[in-house]
Amino acid sequence: xxxxxxxxxxxxxxxxxxxxxxxxxxxxxxxxxxxxxxxxxxxxxxxxxxxxxxxxxxxxxxxxxxxxxxxxxxxxxxxxxxxxxxxxxxxxxxxxxxxxxxxxxxxxxxxxxxxxxxxxxxxxxxxxxxxxxxxxxxxxxxxxxxxxxxxxxxxxxxxxxxxxxxxxxx
Amino acid sequence: xxxxxxxxxxxxxxxxxxxxxxxxxxxxxxxxxxxxxxxxxxxxxxxxxxxxxxxxxxxxxxxxxxxxxxxxxxxxxxxxxxxxxxxxxxxxxxxxxxxxxxxxxxxxxxxxxxxxxxxxxxxxxxxxxxxxxxxxxxxxxxxxxxxxxxxxxxxxxxxxxxxxxxxxxxxxxxxxxxxxxxxxxxxxxxxxxxxxxxx
Numbered sequence: 001x002x003x004x005x006x007x008x009x010x011x012x013x014x015x016x017x018x019x020x021x022x023x024x025x026x027x028x029x030x031x032x033x034x035x036x037x038x039x040x041x042x043x044x045x046x047x048x049x050x051x052x053x054x055x056x057x058x059x060x061x062x063x064x065x066x067x068x069x070x071x072x073x074x075x076x077x078x079x080x081x082x083x084x085x086x087x088x089x090x091x092x093x094x095x096x097x098x099x100x101x102x103x104x105x106x107x108x109x110x111x112x113x114x115x116x117x118x119x120x121x122x123x124x125x126x127x128x129x130x131x132x133x134x135x136x137x138x139x140x141x142x143x144x145x146x147x148x149x150x151x152x153x154x155x156x157x158x159x160x161x162x163x164x165x166x167x168x169x170x
Numbered sequence: 171x172x173x174x175x176x177x178x179x180x181x182x183x184x185x186x187x188x189x190x191x192x193x194x195x196x197x198x199x200x201x202x203x204x205x206x207x208x209x210x211x212x213x214x215x216x217x218x219x220x221x222x223x224x225x226x227x228x229x230x231x232x233x234x235x236x237x238x239x240x241x242x243x244x245x246x247x248x249x250x251x252x253x254x255x256x257x258x259x260x261x262x263x264x265x266x267x268x269x270x271x272x273x274x275x276x277x278x279x280x281x282x283x284x285x286x287x288x289x290x291x292x293x294x295x296x297x298x299x300x301x302x303x304x305x306x307x308x309x310x311x312x313x314x315x316x317x318x319x320x321x322x323x324x325x326x327x328x329x330x331x332x333x334x335x336x337x338x339x340x341x342x343x344x345x346x347x348x349x350x351x352x353x354x355x356x357x358x359x360x361x362x363x364x365x366x367x368x369x
Contacts, residue, residue, distance in 0.1 A: 019232040022244045 062164040067092055067102065067151075070158050078116045080105065083151055083162045089113060090151050091123070092160070095134060100160055102151035103137050104168070109144040123148065137167070172293045173311050176285065177323055178221045179341035182306035185209075185218035189298035189307055196286065196297060204250075204283040205298055206270055220306060222298060223248060223270045223283035224327075225337035231262035231271050231282075239280075246337045247287055251280040267329040285338075315339075324349055 018024055027035075062084050073079050079092045081102075089105040093116050103123065105113045112127035122140060123132040130142030137148035149168040154161045190203040210217040229248045232240035239255035240262060242248045251262075251271075258278040262271040271282045286296035290309075299309035308315070315323055323339035326348035333348075342349055 017238040019229060019240070020242045020244075 062162075065162045067153070067160045067162050070155065070160065073100075076118055081162075084165060088165075090162075091116060092151075092153075093134060095121075100153055101134060101137075102153055102162065103132070104149040104151065104165065106148075107144055108139075108146040108148060109142070114148065172290075174290075174295070174309050175312055175315075175323075176222065176225075176296070176299065176338040177308045177310065177315055177319075177341055178338060179306050179308070179319070179321065180210075180217075180219035180221065181321075181341070182304040183218050183220050184304050184306070185216065186303060187220075188301040188303065189220050192297040192301040193283075198288065199250075199281055202274060202281065204272070204281060206268075206283075220298070220302075221268075222285065222296070222307065222338060224268055224325075224334075224340075225285065227335045227337070230332075230334075231266045234261045234265040236261060243287075245291070247285050247290070248282075249287065250282050250284045253277075253279055256280055267327070267332060267334065315341075320344065322346065327351065329353060 067081050068079050073094045075094050081090050083090045091105045092102040094100050107114050107125040109130050112125050114123045114125045117124045122134055128143045130144040131140040132148050137150050150166045151162050152164045154163050189205045193203040193205050206221050208219045225248045237255045237257045239251040256279045260273050263273050271280045274281050295309040298307045321341035322344045324342040325336045325339045327334045328350040
């Protein structure tokens, strides 16, 4: 089996349909079948691996982290913090007297930092005019396809504590 | 492969036709013999000649095949026509200087000796050579032939201007370098000539 065409003085038809099997460059039916079978097997193994990974995947554990004191942020105000690691900026918004919400600040489109638009009461991404609902982080408008990951908060004593990130990687 | 070569010696042929029967046994062409068997000149002599495909180094049959149905394999065997490709055009039948290929009309396919490729490719001897009682068809090592025969194996043939070298050997007189055949010498003329009648 010669894969590469070598310069030949023979006419093209002789070159393409040689008498000698050793000079054939074209893939035989058996080789093609073998290729198909092995490729299908590889695809099957890959799918199996993905399936096993999703079955065996365990939810990551999140640290508990104090975010802010209850009266630290005014109603309609916000605070930027990092959760769960220092490289994951999040935004805390006090939407009402006793209502706090926190979301990851990375836009789900291209990871620009979203900010809180106080006039329209929604989270806005300045890069491509993506807008997220402040109530649940769902996409209102723009190129993002997925909602913002939500930071689950607990009130503990006089503090807000972040306990986990919801909807990450969805 | 396996150090064996095929030697044909028509002078040893006793006309028993065992080779034809053995060849017919093969499951790949049951009932059809791939041996070429000739009564040399039936009116004058009882001489017979059985021979197989010569498996030319540059096979004429494959060169003229318009359907790419005849292939020469890497171990030197020229295969029978590939059934899905053969169109039964008889080009090979007409072109082969040895007259080996046979068109099987029922199959619309040319079939010829492939030296029992299923057997020889795994080191077994071809059916005809295993049954030939006088070893006119012999599949042995060159050493065996040199030790047991007076003739010399020749695999160069000349048909007019066409020079052919083959995988199969013909046993020839010891002084012969090649076997030259002028086809015109073997055409019957004169007393057997059929004169076309003018109407």
